[in-house]
Amino acid sequence: MKSLTTSAHIEPDTRFRVTPFADRANPFVSLRIEGDSIEIALISSAGTSTALRNLAAAAIEAAGALDAITTDAPEVTQ
Numbered sequence: 001m002k003s004l005t006t007s008a009h010i011e012p013d014t015r016f017r018v019t020p021f022a023d024r025a026n027p028f029v030s031l032r033i034e035g036d037s038i039e040i041a042l043i044s045s046a047g048t049s050t051a052l053r054n055l056a057a058a059a060i061e062a063a064g065a066l067d068a069i070t071t072d073a074p075e076v077t078q
Helices: 049-072
Strands: 015-021 028-034 039-045
Touching: 039 049
Parallel strands: none
Antiparallel strands: 015 028, 028 039
16 A cells, blocks of 8 residues: 555445546556545555455444444433
């Protein structure tokens, strides 16, 4: 991965878009994560499909962890 550090909050209305660029000399895909005030584009070239699958697996693991901690947490009332 090239060097860049950023952070953004994923909100319920976050949008995701995949755009393939089938250029024969340099094929790649763009994975865009879009919110109201931020857009992150991840560019993946040939040979990086395993890294994309690992990203997807990590996102599924993170979603499961979030479900677990929000389901098991006591409800806060005011």
